[in-house]
Amino acid sequence: MVSGSNFLLEDEGVRILVDCGLKQCPRYCEIENFGEFPYDPATIDAILITHAHVDHIGRVPRLYKHGFRGRILSTEPTKEFAYHMLTDSMRILSREADELEVDHMYEESDVKGVVSLWEGVRYHEKMDVSGLSVEFYDAGHILGSSFIVVTSKEGKKIVFSGDLGNSPAPLIHPLESPGQVDYAVLESTYGGRVHEDIDTRRGLLEDVVESTVKSGGVLMIPAFALERTQELLFELNELVENGRIPRTPVFIDSPLAIKLTEIYRKYSKNNKYFNKNAVDLGGADNIFDFSGLKLVLETKESKAIADTPAPKIIIAGAGMSNGGRIQHHEKRYLSDPKNTILFIGYQAQGSLGRSILEGATTVSIHGEDIPVKARVEAIGAYSAHADQPALIDWLRPTHRNLKKVFLVHGEEDQMEALAAKIRDDLAVETIIPSQGDEVIL
Incomplete structure (x- = not known):
């Protein structure tokens, strides 16, 4: 277990x-x-x-x-x-x-x-x-x-x-x-x-973002509030700032992740915890912020994400899709083949995320059967x-x-x-x- x-x-x-x-x-x-x-x-x-x-x-x-x-x-x-x-x-x-x-x-x-x-x-x-x-x-x-x-x-x-x-x-x-x-x-x-080559993960993320944006779809990323969300923000910041992905609305739909990111910011210039590259980049930039990023705290703001037209990226918990706001987005967007769901962390046996990752054609969310027609991707190197x-x-x-x-x-x-x-x-x-x-x- x-x-x-x-x-x-x-x-x-x-x-x-x-x-x-x-x-x-x-x-x-x-x-x-x-x-x-x-x-x-x-x-x-x-x-x-x-x-x-x-x-x-x-x-x-x-x-x-x-x-x-x-x-x-x-x-x-x-x-x-x-x-x-x-x-x-x-x-x-x-x-x-x-x-x-x-x-x-x-x-x-x-x-x-x-x-x-x-x-x-x-x-x-x-x-x-x-x-x-x-x-x-x-x-x-x-x-x-x-x-x-x-x-x-x-x-x-x-x-x-x-x-x-x-x-x-x-x-x-x-x-x-x-x-x-x-x-x-x-x-x-x-x-x-054996994980994928760790040096390929940013390129793989870039590919998934670009393909979803090109199709006019929604990219859903179930992410743990602690570490994985902050790593994603750092990676997306680098991709956006260097012009490697289109400027697309990115929603962090997790009050917990937003609170934890503030603690990350506090330590981001502390080389006892952060590596040299992150500390150096943090000296000239907010490494967890970029153009198009929207932090979503209130429930009504979360519901309003649906009003923003695609393409867009939604990062929300829970990381295994076994609860949290990500389920509301999955319920809305999983049935459309233009959309993508990207897993970047471990999916435990019995979790909704594991079912989707293993090819389930239909999943139950909030008591409703939802067809899974969206593209399913995973980047193991983000583990x-x-x-x-x-x-x-x-x-x-x-x-x-x-x-x-x-x-x-x-x-x-x-x-x-x-x-x-x-x-x-x-x-x-x-x-x-x-x-x-x-x-x-």
């Missing part, structure tokens, strides 16, 4: 969580989200957060609701993103809970309580957390993302990968090396795949997750000391493919644990 990350590390009475995420599923009432935790939240000393996507932080307020009062540590950008991500998640979950007549997963007071416990840390800053040494490294996945190395009281080192990035990324630094560790808990979202070669390269420097690798955060076929590759290339014992498994290191 590629969501809902949550790991419990125990060492001589100390209990630390790494992430506490929401399972991303069609409905709120999945037992993995709403059910009781397999541990007492009040006994947890600290939570280490790898990054601010909801599949890594979405249940932290529920921990607070059930008695957690320990420390929460992450990078500063992750801390800033978390409030907006959790507030947005609370709004969606509460609405669904009311429709289903079940209890809310958590309330606004729980989000505020979580924020009051949250501490920002720097990359490479060694932290003492209840006697364990903790160090955050740049994972190159989104702004502020980390993998985390924990050193036990006996000196054993375990790395929790979080989500590792598809480097080099347009905005942020490439992922770092973990150095020598004894154990690795490794994500495997694309454990069996924010490392592919199989990158995952192997990340592990390779560790393998002299590495005793075991635990594969997580992936569909079964992806984990099995990566496990076989690690065993063949690195000769390291590799395990695919089941949810709830306990392992003594």
Whole structure:
């Protein structure tokens, strides 16, 4: 399962969580989200957060609701993103809970309580957390993302990968090396795949925009509010400013993405987080703005996008089309062959986006059957997750000391493919644990 990350590390009475995420599923009432935790939240000393996507932080307020009062540590950008991500998640979950007549997963007071416990840390800053040494490294996945190395009281080192990035990324630094560790808990979202050449992605985006504009159509891009939307803005800014695509109305139809983009702007001149190219460009330009860009906050403004004649580009959430404003645009535009829907991120099993990507001829949106006649495109090189070669390269420097690798955060076929590759290339014992498994290191 590629969501809902949550790991419990125990060492001589100390209990630390790494992430506490929401399972991303069609409905709120999945037992993995709403059910009781397999541990007492009040006994947890600290939570280490790898990054601010909801599949890594979405249940932290529920921990607070059930008695957690320990420390929460992450990078500063992750801390800033978390409030907006959790507030947005609370709004969606509460609405669904009311429709289903079940209890809310958590309330606004729980989000505020979580924020009051949250501490920002720097990359490479060694932290003492209840006697364990903790160090955050740049994972190159989104702004502020980390993998985390924990050193036990006996000196054993375990790395929790979080989500590792598809480097080099347009905005942020490439992922770092973990150095020598004894154990690795490794994500495997694309454990069996090889991405397109990363240098081709801007050209592919240019081609999709040009062909849709030429046909007089609408280009819909379901995009995650955090990182993917900002990368798209950066790429479109470059294409527009350099005259490589026609000047076309571009709508960012996501209040959450707009709020998060303001945080990106805040850090865009900070070379601790942004790469040199992005910082240099940001010195002379607003890298997230360009002629024709329209930011859409209010619902009535979102509905009014339909009044703007094609060609036009609409970027909206949710990134897997499993909710959000993008569904209203898909409902309106999927049935027209002049239009295009472009996927630039992972589409989970069971999501509307996955169905469209895999060739569904009809999909259900808001209870209506919508024919899919629009052109369907995908650019895998925009993925924010490392592919199989990158995952192997990340592990390779560790393998002299590495005793075991635990594969997580992936569909079964992806984990099995990566496990076989690690065993063949690195000769390291590799395990695919089941949810709830306990392992003594």
